[in-house]
Amino acid sequence: MTRSFEMRNRFFDQLCEDKRLMWMGQNTNHFEPHPAVMEAMNRAIKDGDFHIYAPPLGLEALRHGILEDMNIRSASIMITNGAVEALYNVCTRFNEPGKSFITTDPSWAWPMNFAKHSGAEVIQLPIYGRERGYKLSIEQLRAAVNENTQMIYLVDPNNPLGTCHTADEIKEIADIAKSVGAYLVHDSTYSAFADKHTPAYDFYPEKTIVIYSFSKWLGFAGMRLGAIVASPENIELLASSPPNNLGCNIVAQRAAIAALETKAEWFPGIKARLSRNQKAVFDRVAAVSQMVVPVYPAQANFLIIETEDAGITPEALVSAYRKQNIMIRQGAYHTRQFGHRFVKVSLTVPEEWVDQFCDSLPQMMDEAMAGNSAATLF
Incomplete structure (x- = not known):
């Protein structure tokens, strides 16, 4: 019997081993980091850290x-092996059977899996669509919470x-979280790309937990570094029984x-290049029939493209691009x-990469x- 996780691993192993692949599906940053970053990494290896x-x-x-960086002054921090480990620790430590875990639909799937593993009931509030503005409304959340709500998970x-x-x-x-005594997990993985981002910790420090990631803005996806x-x-x-108590990738x-230390010098250039790429995709999609970019400019390092009105399934478009060595999701x-x-x-x-994506779209x-x-996708 072929197990799904074995299939999933082989799928991603093939992607990792394809040196021609243009990675446009995992929100990772493929721009070169500042020289000081590479120097620090090389020095740590040379020194035997x-x-x-x-x-x-x-x-x-x-x-x-x-x-x-987050402009938070009074909090404490735990460095983790990526934001996923941070979410695993938080969701398994603070959720419990019979309580509810509220998030949006769409959201990111793994925290929901972690909450379910702890016995929590997962409730997703739909936010997709122009009529909803593609984000959670205050009225939606207020109507969903009660004294049984253990955790609200917001990717923002x-x-x-x-x-x-x-x-x-x-x-x-x-x-709202404070009114029912719920934990508020503010997943700020993409906050560096936003024009303005406000950490929820400022308003509810007692039970707000902010998740921080280096995978996206710094491009350290393979280095596994995040924080709570x-x-x-x-x-x-959280430090009393963490998944890892021996420190993270030094x-x-x-x-x-x-x-x-150097972010102010180089990260504005990353955002400018991202803006250029978003505009290129937006303009190209606008020039074809029955496809649309509904959220523009996005406050993160990606865009979604609606394909339904064009009679195209997302899986078919993903598979077509994969044959061109372009990965989208x-x-x-x-x-x-x-x-x-x-x-x-x-x-x-x-x-x-973006120009090739745009040129190939028709x-x-x-x-x-x-x-x-489409072939099996993950």
């Missing part, structure tokens, strides 16, 4: 750097939609410190209810409409 365990909560310089900016909440909206969401930002009391609880931590990865309506295209990638649409079938 990889022989030692890092401090269990992370290097102090990195912990302070993240607080400065939203993955996969790219919408971002205003400061007033974040305050109201925090007030929370009150000292909650970090104390080479990555040294490099991340250098990245934060089908909406079903994020949502069963709305996944048939869109694909997602990651855009912190070289401009030539041909890929023809191929997708002709076949409308």
Whole structure:
């Protein structure tokens, strides 16, 4: 019997081993980092830092750097092996059987799986569509919570939609969480790409937990480095039985410190290139029939493209592009209810990749409409 996770692993192994592949489906940053980042990484390897365990909560310089980057002053921080480990620790530690875990649809799937594993009931509030503005409304959330609500999980900016909440909206969401005593997990993985991002911790420090990632803005997906930002009391609880108590990738931590110290010098250039790529895709889609980019400009490093009105399944378009060595993502990865309506295209990638995606679009649409079938995708 072929097991689904074995199939999934072989699928991604093939992608990893394809050196020609243009990675436009996982929101990873493929731009070159600042020279100081590479120098810090190389120096850590040369000095043999990889022989030692890092401090269990992370290097102090990195912990302070993240607080400065997020403009949060009074919180504590736990460095983790990527944001996924952070979410696993939070969702398994603070959810319990018989309680509810509220998130949006679409959202990111793995925290829901972690909550279910802890016995929580997962409730998804639909946010897809122009009539909803592609984001959670205060009225929706207020109607959904009660004294049984254990956790509210908010990806902001939203993955996969790219919408971002205003400061007033974040305050109201925090007030609603506080009114029922729920934990508010503010997943800020894409916050660096937003024009303005407001951490919910400012309004509800008692039970707000902010998730921070280096995979996207710094391009450290393969280095596995993230963080939990929370009150000292909650970090104390999370540190009592973490998935990893021996410290995280010390080479990555040294490099991340250098990245934060130089971020003001180089990251505006990343955002400018992202803006250029978003516009190129938006303009190209606008020139073809019956496809649309509904959220533009996105407040994250990707765009969604609605394919349904063109009579194209997302899976067929993904498969067509894969034959051109371009990886994009089908909406079903994020949502069963709305996944048939869109694909997602990651855009912190070289401009030539984006131009090839745009130039190929009419041909890929023809191929997708002709076949409308796809291999197994994950």
